[in-house]
Amino acid sequence: MLAQEESGALAASLDELKAYLRIETDGEDAVLAGLLRSAAALCEQFVGQWLIVRSARETVAASQGWQRLGAGPVMTIETVEAVDSEGVAQPLPVDAYAIDIDAAGDGWVRSTRADERRRLAVRYRAGMAAEMNGLPEALRQGIVRLAAEHFMARGNEGGAPPAVVSALWRPFRRMRLA
Template structure:
């Protein structure tokens, strides 16, 4: 299984202006640093929760289709499944007709199911099946749930104030408990 980002989000869940207001910064001297901290915080939250915050496009590759003919997509929330492509060992590609599979984007995780038997591929074909899908809460920061946006802002503030990776002579502080608490309702629970 391989997941590849094919189109990054066009915006961040928190703007530089919002982060600066939270940090009480009036100058533009550290805008580049704050922007990079926002991106790092978004990526951390997305990776931790298995979410896409702002609309982005991904490709999910599998070596083979499981016997159940069902696949769970690894990132949520999924807005749409764009295409399923079969890659052969000679570099050829065949698109599976949209009528030959069903996508359940309401479930978490989203699921894709072939309606018939999967096409056969060479037994040693790596990444033979590619599913292109769009995930995210929406195109704008306002589409992201407010607790997640607040957690991103708090994480930016935490990293802005603590720029060294390790504080000698003090207990190491990981992600602040407040940030973890804000993200807790969005964690996937496996039963």
């Protein structure tokens, strides 16, 4: 189970979207900010990576086999705790688990003392950039264009997003085979 902390940071700026749409007033700011958040969430789903770094807590099996963490790219693995059947978490000594972050940014954890009755709770930070200016321009541009498309298509549901958006995002797409 993966739980994430909301970062509150937008992946593209409201000013960029307003300039793209040629909007000079503040009357639509709340709607536009919501569209930016929605477009960023769609971008994350498409590319299979978190955009802005945020914290996560994930529970995995306490197995001696490596368990891949769900979010990526992983920046740091902060803590590993044992969770018993009652849901009580206890910090583990360093020699009771192993962690790794591979070259692709996938985070891995395993128990060195397997116990079928327990699970591991892992706290970590994942994301491509600390803030929007650290994101690749193509991702930000795709988010702005998708948010603008949704703004302009209000009331006319059913239209497909512009192909340019997926073309901008495709080079960053990471897919996992089951």
